[in-house]
Amino acid sequence: MTSMAARIEALEAGTCTLEAPVQPAFSQQHGFAHAAASFALGDVACGYAALSMLDEDQEVLTSEMKIHLLAPAKGTHLIARAEVIRPGRRLMITRADVFARAQDGSESHVATLLGTIVPVPRG
Amino acid sequence: MTSMAARIEALEAGTCTLEAPVQPAFSQQHGFAHAAASFALGDVACGYAALSMLDEDQEVLTSEMKIHLLAPAKGTHLIARAEVIRPGRRLMITRADVFARAQDGSESHVATLLGTIVPVPRG
């Protein structure tokens, strides 16, 4: 979160929206950096969406996550919107969509993630 | 690659090994940072493994990638070993295993990735 300068835009029971500026370092390469940044933001959003449904003495780990890169991330910000599609005591199935927002406010769908978050006792 | 201080340890037709120091920022959080760093290193290793089989006027994009986080990344370095399991003109199926290496040189298996890399004309 810190290294991406991400911030929480919205957080409710089972959903989370994160936003982060597109790093200059990232905007210069269209491939690997897009994948890494979209993965990181989408994965964290899934984690927070899961965390929002848990007790305070629990935290979360990603067990597995799949990402599809749908389009180049052209814009000034990345936005990840995540939701828990199946809450469970042992496993929480989550998905997230990542959008790039341009200067004029328009958004394009750049990635989608689907994966498994595991609740664990806070360490 | 630059922001992770990663370097190529080995690169042959269809395989690639990358190595990167574990960032202090990463070592303090066991969850999200591990996922992001293992994904980034494994994904780039898959990309290079694919690139090693292509003509010089081509580059690669990740279409989709799945990662399983298997264990906490305890150690000083992350090592990603990738291979192309099916080369194709339109799609290249790749996998990578990510290991954490400790001070004493021992390695633990921390993540495995499986995904699709797409060759595209160099832009």
Added chain:
Amino acid sequence: MTSMAARIEALEAGTCTLEAPVQPAFSQQHGFAHAAASFALGDVACGYAALSMLDEDQEVLTSEMKIHLLAPAKGTHLIARAEVIRPGRRLMITRADVFARAQDGSESHVATLLGTIVPVPRG
């Protein structure tokens, strides 16, 4: 389709709904058969959703598909609702949700799929 006695309930540009009776052989085992039947129906629905956006001289192959099994498939019918989330000339990214419908018409969400369909010339 034939061996599952599946039928097309709806088919428009980019979406498809399939329905199949739950096989007695399947209903007796809650695990493997549920996975196989939900995968088969969801995968075919994704394929048809993709096919609905292509020219008549093209057919489709599944390149990769991920399925999450969310709940036991209790009911008389399985229903798969698929959509193309990114149409492309070379790759089509699709997802499907599979529901079990009970005697009283109520539906439960039993599986979700996300994967890559590839258009190929009709053989």
Added chain:
Amino acid sequence: MTSMAARIEALEAGTCTLEAPVQPAFSQQHGFAHAAASFALGDVACGYAALSMLDEDQEVLTSEMKIHLLAPAKGTHLIARAEVIRPGRRLMITRADVFARAQDGSESHVATLLGTIVPVPRG
């Protein structure tokens, strides 16, 4: 297993090999049936590999599974070789490779699977 006429060729702690004849119904369509048959055989092999490491009062469910279809399944038999790559009390990470065997005994790699198996108390 029954409907595929599959049989266990080998089963040790953490690994399993299954074999099934290619169904005539399957051999006539190269796409959907290949995906469904390879998924079913690979998924069951992963389940047995996991089961081989558990106590007798436990059974297994597939939580999620990803399959890549690598080549058409030309041959008389499908063979799935599965292994547990990370055993866990709550989650078991497994992978399988599926091969088609021709009349002359030669094998081709037709699919690879990677997914999560969950141990549950025998019902």
